[in-house]
Amino acid sequence: MEKIDVVIVGGGLSGLACAYKLAEKDLQVIVLERGDFPGSKNVTGGRLYLEPIKSLIGDMLDDAPLERKVVRERWSLMGENNSLNIDFTGNRFRNTGHSYTVLRANLDRWLSERIMEKGVFVIPMKRVDDLIWEDNAVAGIKSGEEEIPANVVVAADGVLSFMAEKAGLRQKMKPRNYALGIKEIIELSEEKINDRFNVEKKEGCAHLFIGDVTKGMFGGGFLYTNQDTISLGIVIGIKALMEKASTIEAHTLMDNFKDRYEIKRLIEGGKLLEYSAHVIPEGGYNNLAKLYGNGILVTGDAAGFALNMGVTVRGMEFAIASGIIAAETILMAKEKGDYSAQTLSKYETRLKDTFVLKDMFSCKDMPDFLDNDAFFTFYPKYFPHFVEKIMWFGDQPKEKIGQTLWKELKASGMLSFKRLKELYNMKNI
Amino acid sequence: MRVDEKLALDAFRTCKESHIKINHEICRTRCKIKYCLFVCPGHLYTLNEENNEIVVEFAGCLECGTCKIACSEGAIEWQYPNGEYGVQYRFG
Numbered sequence: 426m427e428k429i430d431v432v433i434v435g436g437g438l439s440g441l442a443c444a445y446k447l448a449e450k451d452l453q454v455i456v457l458e459r460g461d462f463p464g465s466k467n468v469t470g471g472r473l474y475l476e477p478i479k480s481l482i483g484d485m486l487d488d489a490p491l492e493r494k495v496v497r498e499r500w501s502l503m504g505e506n507n508s509l510n511i512d513f514t515g516n517r518f519r520n521t522g523h524s525y526t527v528l529r530a531n532l533d534r535w536l537s538e539r540i541m542e543k544g545v546f547v548i549p550m551k552r553v554d555d556l557i558w559e560d561n562a563v564a565g566i567k568s569g570e571e572e573i574p575a576n577v578v579v580a581a582d583g584v585l586s587f588m589a590e591k592a593g594l595r596q597k598m599k600p601r602n603y604a605l606g607i608k609e610i611i612e613l614s615e616e617k618i619n620d621r622f623n624v625e626k627k628e629g630c631a632h633l634f635i636g637d638v639t640k641g642m643f644g645g646g647f648l649y650t651n652q653d654t655i656s657l658g659i660v661i662g663i664k665a666l667m668e669k670a671s672t673i674e675a676h677t678l679m680d681n682f683k684d685r686y687e688i689k690r691l692i693e694g695g696k697l698l699e700y701s702a703h704v705i706p707e708g709g710y711n712n713l714a715k716l717y718g719n720g721i722l723v724t725g726d727a728a729g730f731a732l733n734m735g736v737t738v739r740g741m742e743f744a745i746a747s748g749i750i751a752a753e754t755i756l757m758a759k760e761k762g763d764y765s766a767q768t769l770s771k772y773e774t775r776l777k778d779t780f781v782l783k784d785m786f787s788c789k790d791m792p793d794f795l796d797n798d799a800f801f802t803f804y805p806k807y808f809p810h811f812v813e814k815i816m817w818f819g820d821q822p823k824e825k826i827g828q829t830l831w832k833e834l835k836a837s838g839m840l841s842f843k844r845l846k847e848l849y850n851m852k853n854i
Numbered sequence: 855m856r857v858d859e860k861l862a863l864d865a866f867r868t869c870k871e872s873h874i875k876i877n878h879e880i881c882r883t884r885c886k887i888k889y890c891l892f893v894c895p896g897h898l899y900t901l902n903e904e905n906n907e908i909v910v911e912f913a914g915c916l917e918c919g920t921c922k923i924a925c926s927e928g929a930i931e932w933q934y935p936n937g938e939y940g941v942q943y944r945f946g
Contacts, residue, residue, distance in 0.1 A: 529946035550937035596902035700860035
């Protein structure tokens with residue numbers, strides 16, 4: 426059977442971006458998607474940063490169904506029964522299309538339709554079961570009884586990537602390198618969202634929560650405003666979850682989060698529309714898959730391209746960028762007529778020149794840094810506590826504010842050598 | 855709202871055959887903690903105490919794969935449901 430040029434396994438953002446770029450040239454490309462349509466098996470928090478990929482994507486996302494432009498960034502330190510917020514907004518964020526909230530079932534489906542118009546076959550409801558091998562090189566895929574021979578296979582099959590595993594490019598998944606994300610979509614009118622989150626029409630808010638929402642486990646809560654829905658959820662490290670097994674059931678964390686006073690008011694009257702879950706790569710640079718082999722490239726979540734930066738989490742722009750650079754590598758390989766690992770290694774070289782591997786590399790110590798319960802228990806407990814102490818006026822004469830703060834700082838251990846060293850180490854991340 | 859009521863809001867197309875296979879022998883002999891009972895966001899795993907067997911309601915699977923990663927003894931053999939089947943997110 427004659428080989429086609431490229432089979433892309435997975436119609437998520439990296440697979441579709443790859444197909445989009447390949448469609449510019451006259452190549453035979455097939456995208457295989459196991460869901461009813463691209464996006465139907467995907468879940469994001471989530472927000473997409475557009476600035477980093479602006480020069481790569483050309484017109485790919487022009488008129489895309491983006492939900493709201495994020496102009497308000499919020500973080501909450503959650504104590505057991507109090508919390509402290511930071512609320513940021515700025516004209517720079519309002520005046521540029523910096524980042525947008527998205528819903529994947531809309532976005533991916535839209536992009537797949539755009540790609541089909543360019544002559545690429547996007548075939549839904551097709552699970553890929555295995556790879557075809559030929560002289561130690563990947564030479565296509567198997568789906569049920571069907572075989573599709575191809576010069577290159579792009580493993581864009583998401584965080585659990587069975588393709589990268591079968592190609593021997595990814596190790597067995599370790600709990601410490603992954604987190605579970607649970608999300609609810611809550612319907613709320615556009616006007617209510619504008620009012621409750623203090624934003625104008627089409628503007629939105631991204632809000633992260635850390636501390637008691639995960640009962641001190643690695644992770645946190647998130648809230649993103651969409652046009653007329655809210656994405657509310659929690660993320661918990663799987664290793665942390667396993668350590669707390671027999672005391673905490675994952676799904677109950679979501680209910681506790683929603684029961685918090687801070688959240689309850691924001692989603693009041695909202696109707697739950699969907700309950701979803703997805704695994705997130707958290708291993709960072711040191712736990713990426715091998716990105717290429719003979720006849721195969723690995724992109725997006727499948728490669729481990731996701732970045733928890735503490736103050737925000739990123740993934741989709743990494744997926745899109747890696748998909749496009751995979752396509753550019755394939756075009757170059759086609760010209761050479763050589764799809765060996767050596768030729769395809771240009772993919773990694775190129776990625777090293779872009780934010781994808783640069784940002785992953787500069788944050789390589791982040792997973793170890795964040796693997797510290799101080800961020801999930803100590804700080805979220807004590808910062809709101811200090812404010813509570815200062816702001817409470819009881820029936821006794823008030824102590825000097827500076828004195829109260831000093832006393833509380835000392836009592837909490839905030840000034841201990843251990844905490845100061847932690848602060849000092851922050852320069853490394 | 856209970857988690858099974860939340861799952862009832864999602865769109866599923868259920869295959870007759872489970873995409874999650876459990877090696878009960880491993881569960882009985884090697885696994886003490888049974889992480890699967892706690893980590894699944896759909897709360898789909900239960901222990902049938904009569905025959906000491908783990909049961910999974912695979913029809914409500916959100917296809918996240920957490921159970922596969924957390925099953926340190928390797929008793930869970932997990933693959934995606936065949937195309938056409940499983941959860942279909944309308945928002946994602």
